[in-house]
Amino acid sequence: MSIGRCLCGSIRWEVLAAPYAMYNCHCRMCQKIHGTGFGTYCFFHPNQIRWAKTSATITYYKSSKYLVRSSCSVCGSVVPYTNKKQDRWVAPGGCHDNMRKPDCNIFVLYNSPWHTVSSKIPSYDTYPEGSGLRNIVGLTAPEKTKGPVQGSCLCRNITYQVKEPFKIAHHCHCSRCRYGRAAAHASNGFVSFNGVEFQKGQNQLKSYKAANARYFTQVFCKACSSLMPSQDEETGITVIPLGSLDNDPIIRPADHIFVNDKAGWHDITDSLPKFPKSPVD
């Protein structure tokens, strides 16, 4: 059995079997909902997953014709959801420390310019053949064009512009990032406090400061729960989830940090430097 939970722990679930399928999804919807390069989804039959404790409400967002996504209304983490017929459940791998390894990468055609797909598992531009899943129409890839760096949430209630070059970007494997992003790891770009300007929807932002955390704050859209930039006046830093960007940020993640905390089911397959904790320690 594997226990899953959102970042704040208000929503918990148990899975009673290994997933019958497990995909790393690179579609734009997953990039925005998770704020990362890809989301990892574990598929279960209804009798293999059950809610354990829920003390917060779930935010539902219909992201495509056949898909209503779910997330914690308190912290914004993606939580499990089912299809209309309720014969299939998916849980985000990022909310589990233990899980088997993914089968393949899907929707890689829509991969972001800043993210490299380096894993040796098969890669597809659609769902794999025989998955029984209906293909999603109308997907787009982030623009490769340069120019002012723009970002937005999935429902586009919130849009922002990055006003200065990124200082650095990291892939972070710490447990807060994994549970918050509900993904294998976070991919974050860093600018100064005033480095982001919201063009619309700033009043639609919700934030959750992780318990016992000095700074870690997850900021997300109230309506669609996409991860959004987190501005911290005290540190003077803005953390931008790279998955929320709509065009090429030019910067590329420099390294993998907090790899001591990495999910057991995820393998780092690129050649970037790896640091057990923070690179400045």
Ligand SMILES: [Zn+2]
């Ligand atoms: Zn939560």
Ligand SMILES: [Zn+2]
């Ligand atoms: Zn996806």
Ligand SMILES: [Zn+2]
């Ligand atoms: Zn939104």
